[in-house]
Amino acid sequence: xxxxxxxxxxxxxxxxxxxxxxxxxxxxxxxxxxxxxxxxxxxxxxxxxxxxxxxxxxxxxxxxxxxxxxxxxxxxxxxxxxxxxxxxxxxxxxxxxxxxxxxxxxxxxxxxxxxxxxxxxxxxxxxxxxxxxxxxxxxxxxxxxxxxxxxxxxxxxxxxxxxxxxxxxxxxxxxxxxxxxxxxxxxxxxxxxxxxxxxxxxxxxxxxxxxxxxxxxxxxxxxxxxxxxxxxxxxxxxxxxxxxxxxxxxxxxxxxxxxxxxxxxxxxxxxxxxxxxxxxxxxxxxxxxxxxxxxxxxxxxxxxxxxxxxxxxxxxxxxxxxxxxxxxxxxxxxxxxxxxxxxxxxxxxxxxxxxxxxxxxxxxxxxxxxxxxxxxxxxxxxxxxxxxxxxxxxxxxxxxxxxxxxxxxxxxxxxxxxxxxxxxxxxxxxxxxxxxxxxxxxxxxxxxxxxxxxxxxxxxxxxxxxxxxxxxxxxxxxxxxxxxxxxxxxxxxxxxxxxxxxxxxxxxxxxxxxxxxxxxxxxxxxxxxxxxxxxxxxxxxxxxxxxxxxxxxxxxxxxxxxxxxxxxxxxxx
Amino acid sequence: xxxxxxxxxxxxxxxxxxxxxxxxxxxxxxxxxxxxxxxxxxxxxxxxxxxxxxxxxxxxxxxxxxxxxxxxxxxxxxxxxxxxxxxxxxxxxxxxxxxxxxxxxxxxxxxxxxxxxxxxxxxxxxxxxxxxxxxxxxxxxxxxxxxxxxxxxxxxxxxxxxxxxxxxxxxxxxxxxxxxxxxxxxxxxxxxxxxxxxxxxxxxxxxxxxxxxxxxxxxxxxxxxxxxxxxxxxxxxxxxxxxxxxxxxxxxxxxxxxxxxxxxxxxxxxxxxxxxxxxxxxxxxxxxxxxxxxxxxxxxxxxxxxxxxxxxxxxxxxxxxxxxxxxxxxxxxxxxxx
Numbered sequence: 001x002x003x004x005x006x007x008x009x010x011x012x013x014x015x016x017x018x019x020x021x022x023x024x025x026x027x028x029x030x031x032x033x034x035x036x037x038x039x040x041x042x043x044x045x046x047x048x049x050x051x052x053x054x055x056x057x058x059x060x061x062x063x064x065x066x067x068x069x070x071x072x073x074x075x076x077x078x079x080x081x082x083x084x085x086x087x088x089x090x091x092x093x094x095x096x097x098x099x100x101x102x103x104x105x106x107x108x109x110x111x112x113x114x115x116x117x118x119x120x121x122x123x124x125x126x127x128x129x130x131x132x133x134x135x136x137x138x139x140x141x142x143x144x145x146x147x148x149x150x151x152x153x154x155x156x157x158x159x160x161x162x163x164x165x166x167x168x169x170x171x172x173x174x175x176x177x178x179x180x181x182x183x184x185x186x187x188x189x190x191x192x193x194x195x196x197x198x199x200x201x202x203x204x205x206x207x208x209x210x211x212x213x214x215x216x217x218x219x220x221x222x223x224x225x226x227x228x229x230x231x232x233x234x235x236x237x238x239x240x241x242x243x244x245x246x247x248x249x250x251x252x253x254x255x256x257x258x259x260x261x262x263x264x265x266x267x268x269x270x271x272x273x274x275x276x277x278x279x280x281x282x283x284x285x286x287x288x289x290x291x292x293x294x295x296x297x298x299x300x301x302x303x304x305x306x307x308x309x310x311x312x313x314x315x316x317x318x319x320x321x322x323x324x325x326x327x328x329x330x331x332x333x334x335x336x337x338x339x340x341x342x343x344x345x346x347x348x349x350x351x352x353x354x355x356x357x358x359x360x361x362x363x364x365x366x367x368x369x370x371x372x373x374x375x376x377x378x379x380x381x382x383x384x385x386x387x388x389x390x391x392x393x394x395x396x397x398x399x400x401x402x403x404x405x406x407x408x409x410x411x412x413x414x415x416x417x418x419x420x421x422x423x424x425x426x427x428x429x430x431x432x433x434x435x436x437x438x439x440x441x442x443x444x445x446x447x448x449x450x451x452x453x454x455x456x457x458x459x460x461x462x463x464x465x466x467x468x469x470x471x472x473x474x475x476x477x478x479x480x481x482x483x484x485x486x487x488x489x490x491x492x493x494x495x496x497x498x499x500x501x502x503x504x505x506x507x508x509x510x511x512x513x514x515x516x517x518x519x520x521x522x523x524x525x526x527x528x529x530x531x532x533x534x535x536x537x538x539x540x541x542x543x544x545x546x547x548x549x550x551x552x553x554x555x556x557x558x559x560x561x562x563x564x565x566x567x568x569x570x571x572x573x
Numbered sequence: 574x575x576x577x578x579x580x581x582x583x584x585x586x587x588x589x590x591x592x593x594x595x596x597x598x599x600x601x602x603x604x605x606x607x608x609x610x611x612x613x614x615x616x617x618x619x620x621x622x623x624x625x626x627x628x629x630x631x632x633x634x635x636x637x638x639x640x641x642x643x644x645x646x647x648x649x650x651x652x653x654x655x656x657x658x659x660x661x662x663x664x665x666x667x668x669x670x671x672x673x674x675x676x677x678x679x680x681x682x683x684x685x686x687x688x689x690x691x692x693x694x695x696x697x698x699x700x701x702x703x704x705x706x707x708x709x710x711x712x713x714x715x716x717x718x719x720x721x722x723x724x725x726x727x728x729x730x731x732x733x734x735x736x737x738x739x740x741x742x743x744x745x746x747x748x749x750x751x752x753x754x755x756x757x758x759x760x761x762x763x764x765x766x767x768x769x770x771x772x773x774x775x776x777x778x779x780x781x782x783x784x785x786x787x788x789x790x791x792x793x794x795x796x797x798x799x800x801x802x803x804x805x806x807x808x809x810x811x812x813x814x815x816x817x818x819x820x821x822x823x824x825x826x827x828x829x830x831x832x833x834x835x836x837x838x839x840x841x842x843x844x845x846x847x848x849x850x851x852x853x854x855x856x857x858x859x860x861x862x863x864x865x866x867x868x869x870x871x872x873x874x875x876x877x878x879x880x881x882x883x884x885x886x887x888x889x890x891x892x893x894x895x896x897x898x899x900x901x902x903x904x905x906x907x908x909x910x911x
Contacts, residue, residue, distance in 0.1 A: 078748035078749065079748075089659045089660050089661070090660070090661050095661065097613070097618075170627075171623055171624050171628075172614075172624065172628070173613070173614045173615050173618040174618075176618050176621065176624070232627045232630075232631075233631065238661040239656075239662055242662070243662075255753070257670065257862050258659065258667075258870075259866075259870045260860075260862045261862060263752055281747055283743070283860060284860065285860055286857055286860075287726075289726055290725075290729055290741070290742050290858050290859070290860070293729055293730065293733060294741050294742060297734060297737070297741060299741050299746070452873075453873070454605070454607035454611070454873070454874075455605070455606055455607045457607070457611050457612060458606065458607040458611050461611055461616055461619045461620060490616070490620045491616065493620060494616070494620070
């Protein structure tokens with residue numbers, strides 16, 4: 001019996017060797033069939049290569065397209081693909097707030113004034129010209145007469161008034177930009193008169209942001225849009241606006257998946273210079289490593305989400321161009337004025353000590369080439385910028401003296417809160433680690449508490465964060481945006497900073513906001529920054545550069561901190 | 574008839590399950606110490622009480638909790654899952670858009686897992702303790718133990734970046750200018766459009782994420798097939814079949830495998846459910862616009878209606894798969910009766 005089993009086992013082994021070989025062969029064939037497609041010697045990477053079986057179909061008529069089927073050569077000129085941490089959830093300017101809204105909204109809508117590639121400051125767009133009255137609060141805009149919406153409706157002053165009034169009454173996140181607008185009048189079809197509550201030196205800059213985009217009032221009103229006070233509760237147009245074109249910009253949206261992808265198609269009826277590319281796709285590539293591989297393989301044309309740590313892998317390739325572009329994104333330390341939350345950090349001498357303890361060189365190295373630290377909370381591109389904090393500002397002895405003067409010769413324990421954010425590719429938790437290491441040098445024992453971002457914001461706006469590391473990207477790029485950090489302003493309140501604590505700073509805040517004489521405004525701004533930098537509740541750590549990496553055959557990559565990138569000039573060379 | 578009664582009972586419990594899931598999720602997400610108003614408004618607007626009040630009124634967050642839940646439940650009965658705070662679109666419409674990509678991906682993952690898992694399991698079981706058995710067991714253990722985000726990046730690096738064998742992240746090559754169609758199933762839409770290039774390209778895009786997603790289930794299926802088949806192979810009826818002189822493939826395929834299939838089927842069902850858990854990371858790495866990314870974005874954005882919608886969808890899928898597996902038991906094993 002045992003003999004028989006043994007024989008059977010041998011026979012079975014023999015069968016199985018053949019069987020296994022056959023199976024292995026089958027598996028190999030399956031894998032080859034699956035992986036095939038690029039013939040030997042074919043230089044095109046797999047992602048871009050069209051499989052032999054269907055090569056001629058590659059340019060097939062796209063959904064919604066109106067062009068005949070293109071030859072394979074046209075497929076090579078396919079859409080320009082831009083990868084970044086896409087976060088746009090809505091195409092209704094009335095509800096848009098996310099970081100990359102200002103990349104998309106200006107491409108599908110027009111404003112009275114807009115930013116333009118290679119030009120400083122607001123440029124004429126729908127408004128051909130404007131004048132400011134002597135009262136400094138009345139602006140009169142003359143509109144161009146050839147702008148049309150996707151519906152075919154002509155764009156007139158009524159659309160401007162409707163859009164601004166709707167935005168104001170929606171009471172959404174973007175409505176804060178209209179707080180200073182008292183009225184919008186339309187004396188005729190192509191004249192708009194805007195009256196402000198008080199002089200605002202940043203008003204024309206504000207007009208360039210997505211909040212002031214002009215919508216097709218007839219179509220929006222017919223689909224639930226309201227420009228009265230009832231808009232706050234009864235306006236139901238967002239879903240329609242997101243799904244249908246109601247703008248007059250250089251692109252029309254072809255498809256949109258919130259937070260993931262948008263496909264823009266050239267607007268054939270645009271009044272201005274037509275978009276250079278027929279199609280641009282902006283895609284969320286939350287994994288920077290995968291995006292890097294796509295860029296290197298030629299499947300991604302422009303990447304805005306590369307990290308400073310990836311720079312060495314990008315260097316040295318003729319196929320890829322890398323630019324380090326300055327941004328107005330800053331990271332800073334929050335130090336609450338209220339000792340109940342901040343403990344020793346509420347003491348100005350302790351804050352001065354912290355400013356001396358930080359090793360700014362290390363922070364700049366982490367944030368990448370082009371990083372630096374503004375002396376106070378005003379960025380380098382804004383009027384009134386004070387200048388950089390010198391890299392050798394660090395002075396541990398002075399820091400220890402200040403701590404001793406404040407009554408903490410042996411240091412103290414403190415928690416540094418940080419949200420799970422990134423500032424232009426640099427993780428805030430990495431920055432926090434550097435700060436903790438630096439503070440240890442002067443005996444301050446800081447522990448990092450990483451907070452989920454929503455919980456971090458919640459604590460921030462409740463004014464309950466004692467010591468925290470944050471980032472800030474301005475809503476509009478003008479000095480006045482930074483005044484939010486001052487006493488009793490939006491962010492100033494979050495560190496319990498009242499005007500009576502710093503009366504001169506509070507006074508200067510008002511002066512900077514309303515002064516229209518630039519030279520005088522700069523004087524106010526500089527004094528303000530000196531005072532805040534001297535033991536104030538905010539310590540600027542870094543103004544971050546952004547890495548823009550793109551295939552070298554992509555032309556006119558015009559980046560800009562407000563609009564991020566002018567998608568309408570991108571072209572495949 | 575008994576089967577019909579059985580199905581009716583299961584559907585009744587499914588409805589109860591969904592109500593339970595909606596209540597649980599509804600309560601749990603409100604325990605998070607963060608306010609969606611603040612999350613959506615941003616730090617500046619969150620300081621304006623009028624804007625916060627308008628936001629809370631718009632999304633019904635100003636009503637008492639029980640009222641909020643009852644309103645949600647009433648909507649649910651009408652087939653209305655509410656409107657997503659993040660996207661401003663009905664949750665049902667959002668899910669209809671992101672579910673097909675995930676189904677496509679999960680189906681590819683399960684197909685790869687099942688084919689490779691059963692194949693490896695059979696080879697291992699019929700050649701126990703040989704080199705090939707050890708190698709396949711090694712692969713199955715790594716499939717179960719290696720995290721998918723790491724495996725995803727490694728596979729991308731090797732098969733896409735270095736070897737150029739397979740396409741990279743995304744559902745379809747941008748150059749094809751094919752943006753999909755009415756069903757949101759890329760393969761089906763390409764077929765409907767008669768666009769074979771798009772079909773082939775979309776199929777190739779499924780391989781890498783499908784493989785990564787299916788690795789865990791493949792490991793489980795390999796191991797279960799191996800042990801189950803080895804147990805069956807040692808039984809008397811197999812020895813009888815052998816002594817009758819039946820060819821080896823006929824014994825394994827015709828006699829042993831059918832008897833070893835019940836536990837394998839269980840694992841395949843479980844594997845499908847596990848896929849749904851792994852889908853978040855795989856979709857993130859492969860830029861896949863599916864339920865995983867939707868769930869992630871909704872959860873991190875405190876989008877209450879969307880989170881509840883996703884939870885209900887996943888619960889329904891879980892229950893649905895379990896039901897299908899239970900019914901299949903009866904088909905495969907005549908001893909099982911309901």
